[in-house]
Amino acid sequence: MQNKIIKINNVLVEHFGIPPRNKKLPNPVEMLIGTILSQNTNDRNSYQAYKNLKEKYKSWDEILTARRSSIESVIKVAGLGKQKSEAIKSFVQELHEKKGKLSLNYLNRMDESSAIEELTKYKGVGVKTASCVLLFALDRNVCPVDTHVHRTVNRIGITKQNTPDKTFFALNEDFPSKIAHPFHTNLIRLGREVCKPKKPSCSICPLLKICDFKDKNLEKTAPSKQNAFMLLDNIS
Ligand code: SF4
The missing domain is CATH 1.10.1670.10 (Helix-hairpin-Helix base-excision DNA repair enzymes (C-terminal))
Structure with missing residues (x-):
């Protein structure tokens, strides 16, 4: 093969x-959120939703306390607002509970299959989203499907x-x-x-x-x- x-x-x-x-590797948390936004829509709409989210919330920590319905209205251009806002909100909450901060840098110490397994334990994060984080933010030689x-x-x-x-x-x-x-x-x-x-x-x-x-x-x-x-x- x-x-x-x-x-x-x-x-x-x-x-x-x-x-x-990208010349500079993006933050893995941002990549994961961007990938959730990209599901079932085109890249222009998901990019607009991502920009709206960054404009509205100056740091990802603000999402921890934001109402899910507010996140939904900010990202509505990407479609599936309820589902995507739930996935984003529950991901930042779970990550914060687990690590005490919004950082996925601990994945750098894992090999590819362990990192995929770890990321897919978060509710709403599937294999495609996990593999996009590995390729685009952690520069691993993994091909998302x-x-x-x-x-x-x-x-x-x-x-x-x-x-x-x-x-x-x-x-x-x-x-x-x-x-x-x-x-x-x-x-x-x-x-x-x-x-x-x-x-x-x-x-x-x-x-x-x-x-x-x-x-x-x-x-x-x-x-x-x-x-x-x-x-x-x-x-x-
Ligand atoms: S268009 Fe698709 S199916 Fe046709 S030759 Fe190319 S790869 Fe194969």
């Missing part, structure tokens, strides 16, 4: 380039799994070093612009020759340029 991942990463980097990323990564790696034939979490564990069992960020980010771009859920544009796909997907759509299609803004590379 390692060789296939390296080969696909090389093709994607040649096609899309090396994706830009969202809906786009799940669909594309299973179509390509890197994994054969039926849920994003199962795909995550299969993909990361022996992931090649140093390429998790470009691989993850370029696959999201491929999934948004080319390998779309209903009708993939296989005729213009850079992976056409190495993809195992049986039901390729070879109709001529124009490239669909999407906004390349990625929330998790802009958390600060």
Whole structure:
């Protein structure tokens, strides 16, 4: 699997380039909150909700005493306000009770699987959110699996799994070093612009020759340029 991942990463980097990323690693608590906000919405809306939250609460400690309904109204642009405000509120409360402060720096002393296990013990924090904290804030070589990564790696034939979490564990069992960020980010771009859920544009796909997907759509299609803004590379 390692060789296939390296080969696909090389093709994607040649096609899309090396994706830009934050110059400075963001705070892991902020990354976790940003990832909760990003669920089931686009990056622009979740970024706006994240900015609203930072404007309203000058420090994350203020969220400890804020009413959940106030948090919900501040983040409503990202949708699922009730669910997301509950997850944010309960995460900061649990973290504060556990560590006496709002810091996830203790994860730096853990290996990747222990850190994922630890983060997913917090209510409302799933494997995808935990793995985003590891990749984007702790600079670990872990490839998070969202809906786009799940669909594309299973179509390509890197994994054969039926849920994003199962795909995550299969993909990361022996992931090649140093390429998790470009691989993850370029696959999201491929999934948004080319390998779309209903009708993939296989005729213009850079992976056409190495993809195992049986039901390729070879109709001529124009490239669909999407906004390349990625929330998790802009958390600060
Ligand atoms: S060839 Fe088609 S199915 Fe395979 S990755 Fe490209 S767009 Fe997706």
